[in-house]
Amino acid sequence: xxxxxxxxxxxxxxxxxxxxxxxxxxxxxxxxxxxxxxxxxxxxxxxxxxxxxxxxxxxxxxxxxxxxxxxxxxxxxxxxxxxxxxxxxxxxxxxxxxxxxxxxxxxxxxxxxxxxxxxxxxxxxxxxxxxxxxxxxxxxxxxxxxxxxxxxxxxxxxxxxxxxxxxxxxxxx
Amino acid sequence: xxxxxxxxxxxxxxxxxxxxxxxxxxxxxxxxxxxxxxxxxxxxxxxxxxxxxxxxxxxxxxxxxxxxxxxxxxxxxxxxxxxxxxxxxxxxxxxxxxxxxxxxxxxxxxxxxxxxxxxxxxxxxxxxxxxxxxxxxxxxxxxxxxxxxxxxxxxxxxxxxxxxxxxxxxxxxxxxxxxxxxxxxxxxxxxxxxxxxxxxxxxxxxxxxxxxxxxxxxxxxxxxxxxxxxxxxxxxxxxxxxxxxxxxxxxxxxxxxxxxxxxxxxxxxxxxxxxxxxxxxxxxxxxxxxxxxxxxxxxxxxxxxxxxxxxxxxxxxxxxxxxxxxxxxxxxxxxxxxxxxxxxxxxxxxxxxxxxxxxxxxxxxxxxxxxxxxxxxxxxxxxxxxxxxxxxxxxxxxxxxxxxxxxxxxxxxxxxxxxxxxxxxxxxxxxxxxxxxxxxxxxxxxxxxxxxxxxxxxxxxxxxxxxxxxxxxxxxxxxxxxxxxxxxxxxxxxxxxxxxxxxxxxxxxxxxxxxxxxxxxxxxxxxxxxx
Ligand SMILES: Cc1cc2nc3c(=O)[nH]c(=O)nc-3n(C[C@H](O)[C@H](O)[C@H](O)COP(=O)(O)OP(=O)(O)OC[C@H]3O[C@@H](n4cnc5c(N)ncnc54)[C@H](O)[C@@H]3O)c2cc1C
Ligand code: SF4
Numbered sequence: 001x002x003x004x005x006x007x008x009x010x011x012x013x014x015x016x017x018x019x020x021x022x023x024x025x026x027x028x029x030x031x032x033x034x035x036x037x038x039x040x041x042x043x044x045x046x047x048x049x050x051x052x053x054x055x056x057x058x059x060x061x062x063x064x065x066x067x068x069x070x071x072x073x074x075x076x077x078x079x080x081x082x083x084x085x086x087x088x089x090x091x092x093x094x095x096x097x098x099x100x101x102x103x104x105x106x107x108x109x110x111x112x113x114x115x116x117x118x119x120x121x122x123x124x125x126x127x128x129x130x131x132x133x134x135x136x137x138x139x140x141x142x143x144x145x146x147x148x149x150x151x152x153x154x155x156x157x158x159x160x161x162x163x164x165x166x167x168x169x170x171x172x173x
Numbered sequence: 174x175x176x177x178x179x180x181x182x183x184x185x186x187x188x189x190x191x192x193x194x195x196x197x198x199x200x201x202x203x204x205x206x207x208x209x210x211x212x213x214x215x216x217x218x219x220x221x222x223x224x225x226x227x228x229x230x231x232x233x234x235x236x237x238x239x240x241x242x243x244x245x246x247x248x249x250x251x252x253x254x255x256x257x258x259x260x261x262x263x264x265x266x267x268x269x270x271x272x273x274x275x276x277x278x279x280x281x282x283x284x285x286x287x288x289x290x291x292x293x294x295x296x297x298x299x300x301x302x303x304x305x306x307x308x309x310x311x312x313x314x315x316x317x318x319x320x321x322x323x324x325x326x327x328x329x330x331x332x333x334x335x336x337x338x339x340x341x342x343x344x345x346x347x348x349x350x351x352x353x354x355x356x357x358x359x360x361x362x363x364x365x366x367x368x369x370x371x372x373x374x375x376x377x378x379x380x381x382x383x384x385x386x387x388x389x390x391x392x393x394x395x396x397x398x399x400x401x402x403x404x405x406x407x408x409x410x411x412x413x414x415x416x417x418x419x420x421x422x423x424x425x426x427x428x429x430x431x432x433x434x435x436x437x438x439x440x441x442x443x444x445x446x447x448x449x450x451x452x453x454x455x456x457x458x459x460x461x462x463x464x465x466x467x468x469x470x471x472x473x474x475x476x477x478x479x480x481x482x483x484x485x486x487x488x489x490x491x492x493x494x495x496x497x498x499x500x501x502x503x504x505x506x507x508x509x510x511x512x513x514x515x516x517x518x519x520x521x522x523x524x525x526x527x528x529x530x531x532x533x534x535x536x537x538x539x540x541x542x543x544x545x546x547x548x549x550x551x552x553x554x555x556x557x558x559x560x561x562x563x564x565x566x567x568x569x570x571x572x573x574x575x576x577x578x579x580x581x582x583x584x585x586x587x588x589x590x591x592x593x594x595x596x597x598x599x600x601x602x603x604x605x606x607x608x609x610x611x612x613x614x615x616x617x618x619x620x621x622x623x624x625x626x627x628x629x630x631x632x633x634x635x636x637x638x639x640x641x642x643x644x645x646x647x648x649x650x651x652x653x654x655x656x657x658x659x660x661x662x663x664x665x666x667x668x669x670x671x672x673x674x675x676x677x678x679x680x681x682x683x684x685x686x687x688x689x690x691x692x693x694x695x696x697x698x699x700x701x702x703x704x
Contacts, residue, residue: 056529056530057529057530058529058530058533058534059529059530059531059532059533059534059535060534073250076250076254077254077260077262079422080253080254080259080260080424081259081260081262081424082259082424082570083424083425083568083570084566084567084568084570084572085259085262121529121530124529124530128528128529128609129609129610129633133267133630133631133632136632136633137267137268137632140268140632141268143524143529144262144271144524147520147523147524148250148253148262148520148523148524150523151249151519151520151522151523151524151537152249152250152519152520153250154248156519157519159538160519160537160538160540161482161538161540161541162486162518162519162540162541164247164367165365165366165487167363167365168247168365168367168373171178171373171374
């Protein structure tokens with residue numbers, strides 16, 4: 001009971017610190033990195049991070065083009081969300097996309113573009129199983145966005161044995 | 174080649190339906206009518222047809238767009254952003270539960286899975302006994318169920334279940350548990366399995382192809398991409414509704430405002446949307462229950478790899494169920510659950526499966542052999558399982574706070590074990606409890622051992638729901654409920670709620686028929702009052 005309580009207080013403290021940090025990073029006067037060409041949400045700081053996360057998250061070797069497709073898929077998914085949710089995802093991306101967030105919260109030393117798949121996977125595993133629910137929520141958001149971005153593309157379907165029924169093709173093609 | 178299927182929406186527009194896409198408006202607008210209905214889903218669709226056919230002038234408001242069969246391409250990446258609330262990623266406040274709800278003309282009925290159940294008699298009895306709604310007898314409700322079943326062609330599905338559903342049937346048979354075939358609201362169904370992306374053949378008798386076309390043919394006016402912000406309250410009356418037109422992206426308000434003044438206001442924005450409108454309006458409520466006791470059927474899942482290919486995305490999505498554990502325990506003693514299977518498609522599966530990397534990928538590659546079973550837990554009957562609460566964010570958008578209580582965790586554990594037993598009994602090679610701390614188990618003993626050790630923690634157990642109920646519940650008087658047993662608001666004489674938010678508990682079965690029947694009954698009373 002006491003250990004639980006201590007853990008709860010710690011989680012609460014770390015949670016508030018996280019939120020404060022995220023709010024600071026996402027403060028309105030902070031100059032945010034430019035959007036990529038053609039994106040509505042994902043910016044130049046998010047893109048290398050998402051590309052780096054995609055490989056260990058999906059358990060796949062991805063070509064540069066496929067990584068780009070995941071990044072654009074995440075963009076489409078977030079851009080379709082209500083503004084309040086977009087703001088939360090922005091906080092998450094800014095937090096782990098920033099140098100200090102990556103180092104001290106994600107515990108990944110090299111820049112996202114240079115981190116090894118093993119280093120990135122270790123981060124995912126820490127957050128997936130974290131005692132702090134807020135970190136698990138962060139992991140789950142990344143999990144949902146990256147999987148939706150990848151498995152939403154028809155090009156990913158053959159490898160998992162999925163195809164729309166034959167007569168659907170007659171309907172639409 | 175163009176599709177051989179009619180697009181009932183395009184055809185209706187060509188016939189001269191009055192439909193205004195609010196995102197195209199360049200100036201504020203004022204409208205007047207007899208009845209304004211907010212939300213075009215199960216409740217709103219039923220109300221629109223019934224009131225328009227009485228010759229009343231009806232304005233129907235919908236936040237989403239008007240689509241039709243020709244836009245339903247059986248592609249998840251198109252369907253989720255266009256047809257669902259929050260791109261099918263709506264979540265509870267702590268992100269522990271993912272909620273599927275529709276956001277398009279036809280509401281959730283445009284994307285639902287067609288399973289059709291009457292309100293269980295045990296639920297009606299509970300509402301009479303524990304909530305004082307004495308008038309809601311089986312005899313009172315039976316004609317309303319019969320009426321909506323006839324309207325929506327609800328009948329037993331005669332085709333054999335797809336192999337994904339057969340796993341449940343076989344498992345039940347092997348273990349000596351009861352199971353049964355479902356009824357569905359379909360006409361000439363092609364057995365495709367894509368109901369969740371909008372039916373491409375018009376077979377599903379959703380509001381989009383039944384009551385809404387009937388209402389529009391009778392002269393109703395549909396406003397799409399218009400979000401009801403608040404009610405215009407004047408003493409005991411509601412003078413109308415203020416709407417924000419949405420922009421071309423369907424998300425950001427365009428800046429134009431619409432004001433619809435009406436003799437009667439009907440709320441049918443669903444069990445998160447309707448309480449949110451009442452809260453944003455600061456509506457009076459002597460019961461202080463607005464937004465409270467909002468229920469899901471929190472769902473937990475179990476995956477199984479079968480020896481043979483079962484292609485779980487093909488064929489009518491839900492056709493078999495088991496109520497063995499729904500009625501096993503007294504309602505207030507232990508949370509019961511209904512067993513079904515969900516349809517499985519790549520995005521749903523990829524996002525729902527736990528874990529990441531090669532383990533997750535390995536399971537994805539087994540998709541053709543994958544069965545998934547689900548347990549719908551019946552919240553709202555046990556004294557400690559009182560559901561969630563709709564609150565408002567700073568920007569006025571709704572947020573459902575939904576703590577997972579001990580009685581629900583007890584039901585989850587029981588259900589996970591039952592599903593593993595059923596899947597092994599049906600011949601599964603391995604079973605995966607959908608929980609971050611579980612791994613595929615080769616035997617029931619292994620699954621059992623794992624289950625003992627799984628922590629009852631949010632964001633480790635995968636919990637989802639496609640059923641939202643309550644938040645503006647019926648009560649016997651103004652102290653105990655937000656609306657009366659005909660959905661009429663206790664504080665406002667001309668305000669009626671006709672969607673899933675009127676239920677005092679969860680339904681304990683897939684809720685669409687309950688919403689239809691209560692909406693039909695309430696709008697009939699309203700229509701008679703206006704006559
Ligand atoms: C994927 C899925 C599968 C399902 N499968 C089944 C099934 O097989 N069987 C079953 O019985 N039930 C099923 N359901 C549930 C069932 O469809 C719903 O319970 C039912 O449609 C609820 O009716 P409603 O009128 O309360 O809300 P909805 O049908 O959700 O309609 C509410 C509408 O109001 C609109 N709205 C909300 N807020 C506003 C606002 N402020 N302004 C304007 N418009 C607004 C929404 O966009 C929506 O279109 C499923 C649901 C989903 C999402
Ligand atoms: S299974 Fe039937 S109702 Fe569902 S999408 Fe296919 S044709 Fe339509």
